[in-house]
Structures are given as C-alpha cells and as structure tokens.
Amino acid sequence: MKFSATLSVLVALAVAAVEAKGVHTDVLSVPNRHSRVSQRHADTSLESRAMAAGASKKLINVQSSCPSNVGATKSVKATSGPNGSIKWLNCGIDRAGWTPPYVQVTDLVTMDLSAAIADPNSPFKACSDFVWLFEKYGGEYGIPPIMLASFAMQESSCNPATVGGAGEEGLMQLTSDKCTQAPGGNCQDPEYNIRTGAHYFSESLKANGGDVLKTIGEYNGWQPNMTYADATAAAHTDCCRCQKNLDYLHQFVNGWLRNIDAYTHRPRLGLYFNLDVCGN
Secondary structure: HHHHHHHHHHHHHHHHHHHHHHHHHHHHOOHHHHHOOOOOHHHHHHHHHHHHHHOOOOOOOOOOOOOOOOOOOOOOOOOOOHHHHHHHHOOOOOOOOOOOOOOOOOOOOOOOOOHHHHOOOHHHHHHHHHHHHHHHHHHHHHOHHHHHHHHHHHHOOOOOEOOOOOOOOOOOOOOOOHHHOOHHHHHOOOOHHHHHHHHHHHHHHHHHHOOOOHHHHHHOOOOOOOOHHHHHHHOOOOOOOOOOOOOOOHHHHHHHHHHOOOOOOOOOOOOOHHHHHOOO
C-alpha cells in the first residue's frame, strides 16, 4: 500500500509535469499559432472565397426589377451568356434611360485568370507577363484578377505602351489626373498602372454601393439614365468614336470574363454595333 501511494504521487507529478510542459510549449508557440491563424484567415478571406465562388458558378442568379428577363444562358451567344442577356444588362437604354440591374462582384460568373491563360486559345495570352500583378492587386482590392485583365484587354489589348486619343496611358488607360504619382513620371509602368486602375475601380465600386455593372459601365463612360440617343449622339460628328459602345457590357461580362475575345468571337458579341458607322 505504501508503494502504491508513492506510485500515485509519482504519477501525479508526472502528469503535472507533462501538463506544465504542454502549457509552456503552447505559450512559446502563440506567435506561430497566431501566424497560422492569420494565414488561414487570409487564405479564406471574403474576397478570396467570393472570387472562388464566382469562378465555380454556372449562371448568374440575382433578383431584378428590370422588365427584361435576366436571360442568362450556359453558353456564350451573340446576345446572351452566363452573366445575362444584353437587353437585361442594358436595361432601359432603349426606353427612358439605362437603369443598371443591381449586381455585386460576387454575383458574376467569372473564370480564374491563371486557368484561363492555360487555355491555348485564351485571348489573355497578351497579358501573360502581368498575371502576377493582376492577381496581386485583385487580391488586395477584392476584384477578380480576370476582371482587371479584362479592363486591360478592352482598353489596351494588354499593351503597356498604349496611348489613347485623349492621352490615356498604359494597360488600364489611365487619364492624366491619375498619373501624378507615377514612378519617374512614367504612367505606363505596369505595376503602377494596374495598381492605380484597381484602386480607382475599387473606390468607384464602393461609391456605387457595390453595383458592379454600374461601375464597369462608368469605366467606359456610361452613366445611369443614358439613352440610345445619348450614347450615339456623336455618330455623325468629327468624333464618331466618341460614341458609347452599346455592346460594351455584354462584351465585357460575357466575353472577357468568360475567357472569350470580345472583338473576334463569331458570332459577334452584341446587338447594336453602333460603332460600325465609324469604319476603321
């Protein structure tokens, strides 16, 4: 009995020592544990999960007050696609004026940019050198990287040396007021250009209450209540291409965001083709 009692004491001391060691080890590992938790939180941030969800969806699914049916189709067609029909995207343009359906970034059906470029027929091959920048600043600002690359394709065909008719510069075609902080005054610097474009779009998106169709439209000069007449007013002037491309939203969300060249796809993506009157 005396031996048993001694053994019990020894066991108790051993257990206490192990527990104390465990506590001590845990305390020493707090920074590491915090680091792992932080990394896990970063990896599963709302933005990352939203972008992953957008890449896995098949059809847009939103409530809409627009008289036109959402009209989403699994395959990309001349006037429709997974992100809705052109009549719905352009809601109101043929009547009293554009009233963009409320859609958030997380509602859009997108593709992963790296996966898109892996397709040998991807139009984003031209953006290959800048994928890491689109991913870096897409992650920082909560924008799908393919959306940033789509702006670059639509605006400059992903050519960083592009200068627009009004002096817009670089991949994202930044106007002069957004170039004041460019390194060495070089607004065509790819990282500065993409970062600034991503920041501008992110701020515009916030100002618009998360309305991504409105924000994409504004990037190309569209405004709520814009009518067909407003958009095409410059058609027969010396600045024919000052018109607003009425097929822009469809080409953007059902073309570029789906890894399709919005300019060369057959059948052509659009319904209006109002810029055709301008010739080449």
